Amino acid sequence: MSHSNEIHDTHAASSASHASSSATSSIPPERRGGLAEVIELAIPVVLTNLSITAMQIVDSVMVGQLGAPQLASVGFGGVWLWTIMCFFVGTTTCVQTFVSQAYGSGQHRGCGSWAWQGIYAVVPIALVIATALFLGAEALVAALDPDPTLAPFAVDYIVARAYGTPGIIAAVALASFFRGLGDTRTPLYASVASNLLNAVLDYGLIFGRLGLPQLGVEGAGIATSIAEWANFVLLFWFFRKPHIVREFGTRIARPAREPIRRLMRTGLPVGGQWWLEMASFALFLTLVARMGDAPMAASQAFISLLSISFMQAQGIAIAVSTMVGQYIGAKDLAAAERSFGSGLRLCLLLAGVVGAVLIAFPDQLIGIYSDDVRVIELGRPLLFVGALFQIFDALAILADGGLRGAGDTRWPMIARFLFAWFVFLPTAWLFGVYFEGGLTWAWVGGLVYIACLTLILLQRFRGGTWKTIEI
Numbered sequence: 001m002s003h004s005n006e007i008h009d010t011h012a013a014s015s016a017s018h019a020s021s022s023a024t025s026s027i028p029p030e031r032r033g034g035l036a037e038v039i040e041l042a043i044p045v046v047l048t049n050l051s052i053t054a055m056q057i058v059d060s061v062m063v064g065q066l067g068a069p070q071l072a073s074v075g076f077g078g079v080w081l082w083t084i085m086c087f088f089v090g091t092t093t094c095v096q097t098f099v100s101q102a103y104g105s106g107q108h109r110g111c112g113s114w115a116w117q118g119i120y121a122v123v124p125i126a127l128v129i130a131t132a133l134f135l136g137a138e139a140l141v142a143a144l145d146p147d148p149t150l151a152p153f154a155v156d157y158i159v160a161r162a163y164g165t166p167g168i169i170a171a172v173a174l175a176s177f178f179r180g181l182g183d184t185r186t187p188l189y190a191s192v193a194s195n196l197l198n199a200v201l202d203y204g205l206i207f208g209r210l211g212l213p214q215l216g217v218e219g220a221g222i223a224t225s226i227a228e229w230a231n232f233v234l235l236f237w238f239f240r241k242p243h244i245v246r247e248f249g250t251r252i253a254r255p256a257r258e259p260i261r262r263l264m265r266t267g268l269p270v271g272g273q274w275w276l277e278m279a280s281f282a283l284f285l286t287l288v289a290r291m292g293d294a295p296m297a298a299s300q301a302f303i304s305l306l307s308i309s310f311m312q313a314q315g316i317a318i319a320v321s322t323m324v325g326q327y328i329g330a331k332d333l334a335a336a337e338r339s340f341g342s343g344l345r346l347c348l349l350l351a352g353v354v355g356a357v358l359i360a361f362p363d364q365l366i367g368i369y370s371d372d373v374r375v376i377e378l379g380r381p382l383l384f385v386g387a388l389f390q391i392f393d394a395l396a397i398l399a400d401g402g403l404r405g406a407g408d409t410r411w412p413m414i415a416r417f418l419f420a421w422f423v424f425l426p427t428a429w430l431f432g433v434y435f436e437g438g439l440t441w442a443w444v445g446g447l448v449y450i451a452c453l454t455l456i457l458l459q460r461f462r463g464g465t466w467k468t469i470e471i
Helices: 002-023 035-064 068-092 095-104 108-144 151-162 165-181 185-207 217-239 242-248 257-289 293-329 333-360 362-367 373-405 410-434 438-463
Strands: none
Touching: 035 068, 035 185, 035 217, 035 293, 035 333, 068 108, 068 151, 068 165, 068 217, 068 257, 068 293, 095 108, 095 165, 095 257, 095 293, 095 373, 108 151, 108 165, 108 242, 108 257, 151 217, 165 185, 165 217, 165 293, 185 217, 257 293, 257 410, 257 438, 293 333, 293 362, 293 373, 293 438, 333 362, 333 373, 362 373, 373 410, 373 438, 410 438
């Protein structure tokens, strides 16, 4: 048993340093930031995100067997829950920026403290928000006024998910620590294990199998909450492994005002960006929910399918963010730029493949989620729009990752706020409601928004302002 632990410790230590060799002389200067390096670092992150996508798809497919209102409620409740929590998640992800730049500059033993400061800064507030969600879910849903057939299910789902929200934040801090080192495998192990647990609990708690009570939509929320805490426990176990403690200083650290202030200065714009954009998206989906349970169910299936591309792009963006941060720490700005270009090419390739699949098999893909004829008919044209939407979205996510690795977080927040609230919502309402284009044309408004935003974010990175930012 001790021998197997030694093997694992050696492998984990290798993982933590292998991908981050970008900050060392082991890679020739002209090859740093190349496509091979991005792929090597991104693959575990993409697999992690795809496992999360698989969890979401499993949730939606299982709940979809209960009916269109139940499927719609998971989409509606999940979006508003994420809208409330994404501010804290986005803020906490900047632990990765500080860890990657510290690692790149050779300050290895200072890396662990950044994870602790991220937990101290954000998790206590998340506990308060989780309590408010638990107590105020019914009032929140009533204020949003969705279709009455899905409202009670949405309340059940939000209450059940509230239990897991502090676990999400704590897990993000630890996952960001490992990714900042270049260790993208450890978060993958924890994610796959917790997602398998979620699938088993979904089956038992939604349908009353495996000796568990039949709780329907509420059971799906409870299963996810348990899985979120399991993810944190696994990451914390890796975080406290003796060799990690020795090399990266992950022993318990006290809260420190100055590091927390620096984290908040860089992280709050990211959290604000996530929240402002997500709030606009939640309002958009509230508009869809008022169209009825079938349009909302079709949108939920559509969003779930788009997440395949979204999660791949997020994985590549995390890899690029790590490399940009490490190369900035190592004073190699040319390699940081090459890292971004390599990630851009990889995003275009993967998004193109996903787009082709969405266009080629619309009925079969929507049919995975629901056999309701109304849902399939509404979903068919959505997938054509989605094929284009997810290409632009992937590039925007990649641009965000590159800028975040450099600590350039305020400008993207402002850009996303302006485009989300003054392009996305007005255009979606104009096309979908005013001109009576319905669900598909409301999403065309989203396509206009993401295309414009993508061009602006790409130009920001290429402009080079990020090269002069200090965190």
